[in-house]
Amino acid sequence: MSEKLQKVLARSGLGSRRHMEQAIIDGRVSVNGVVASLGDRVAVGDELRLDGRLVHFSVESELRRRVIAYYKPEGEICSRSDPEGRPTVFDNLPRIKDERWVMVGRLDINSTGLLLFTNDGEFANRLMHPSSGIEREYAVRVMGTLTPEVQRTLCDGVELDDGPARFESVSELGGEGFNRWWQVVVKEGRNREVRRLFESQNLKVSRLLRTRYGTQKLPRELRTGRWVELDKPDIDALLGAVELRPRRGGTGLFGIAKRRVDKLRDNPLPPRPVDAGRQRRSREAAAEGRPARIQRHDGNARPAQQGGGAGADQQRKGGFLRQQRRDGRNKDPQSGE
The missing domain is CATH 3.10.290.10 (RNA-binding S4 domain)
Structure with a gap:
């Protein structure tokens, strides 16, 4: 074919x-x-x-369309690699043979929440394209007073550096004092659009969490730094939103993979911390003008560390395994390792 x-x-x-x-x-x-x-x-x-x-x-007929939901933590960048050696959202994703994950949209390094990945590039592009009108929903903590007049202004639209922008809706979620939480919805994915809309009204965003992309909500059982593969009903809902037909090669989860996801709902994995040591090393390397040492989750490093002997290697290995146990990686039902 x-x-x-x-x-x-x-x-x-x-x-x-x-x-x-x-x-x-x-x-x-x-x-x-x-x-x-x-x-x-x-x-x-x-x-x-x-x-x-x-x-x-x-x-197409040979491929099974796959989608995963990832809970991005603060401190990771939305890129496959980074010359400064900073952690990326791809570091924790499962590997797929002869394919690659395509990221749907982006979040800046200080933002958290739902990121979707798929092995279907056309599907990803349709989900991201403004013509599809896909909603992105965020929970935002704002420093300042968001009056009814400001809310109307943000929903009517304001002029940003790259053109007009607006919220589809703004609603209060709660909070006390100077910092209150709000829920906002946009239909575009321009760089820092939500933050810039608030900044246009002299308001500062102190926290930003994406809670929904199109029909897909951030799964309740998901913790930061973790991912879960979506099943057929969730994928079909996203397909319908962008007018794509299901593949003959199949969609969703089967057998052991489906049982692993069901188990995750009952026993969520703990949050996976961002590698603070790697962030520190990247800053030090940048200051000294040398390439950063990139720590992978399989325990490999590039470039290779010199010296230390067998005793040091054993010490590093033990420390790595202890960290795996602390963050629950050694019993991760989805890691495939």
């Missing part, structure tokens, strides 16, 4: 279908060594390259 070239590239997470069409027009894509043209198709066994780099792909 063959598929349109731009569809395969978009699903691989390399960009939207429109951007991939432009890449084909620009002559950046080749199939089996021949520069591709718009309208070409690709099948299993073909060699597909973008800008000379090999693209690993599978046809």
Whole structure:
């Protein structure tokens, strides 16, 4: 079975279908060594390259569409890697063979809450595109007084540096004194949009937590730094919101994976702390102008640490295992390790 070239590239997470069409027009894509043209198709066994780099792909009918919900903690950045060696949201995600997780939207380093990841690039792009009108809901702690007049102004719309923006709704959640919690909804994912809307009214956001993306709420059993894979009903609800059909390859959880998620609901894992030592090392490395030592959760480090001998290696290993026990990783039903 063959598929349109731009569809395969978009699903691989390399960009939207429109951007991939432009890449084909620009002559950046080749199939089996021949520069591709718009309208070409690709099948299993073909060699597909973008800008000379090999693209690993599978046809749609063979793939099971997967989505995971991740509770992002404060201090992680929304990037696959960071030159400063800071922790990223991808550090704790499970590995998937011959595929990769595509992030749906972003949260800044000081924000927390729901992040969705999928192995379907087209699905991710539709969820993020403003034309889909997907709602993002946030719980926000605001320093200052949010009067009814200010609420109306924020819902009517204000002019930001990158154009007009507005809240779909604003409602009070509670709190006392100078810091109160509010629930706000937007339909775009522009950089720091929620914070900038409040700043336009001389109000400062001290905490920001995403509680919902489209039809998917932040699971109650999820703790910071942890993830859970969504089942078919939740995925189908998101698909319906962006008018995508379910795949023949299947959607959702089966067998052992489904039992693991059911067990997680009954026995939530404890929060996974952000690696404060790694943050400190990255700042020190940046100050000294050297590459940061990146600590992985499998205990490997890059670049390799010099010296120390076998005794030091044993000491590091023991410390790592103790940390695994403290954060519950050694009994993580989803880690696959």
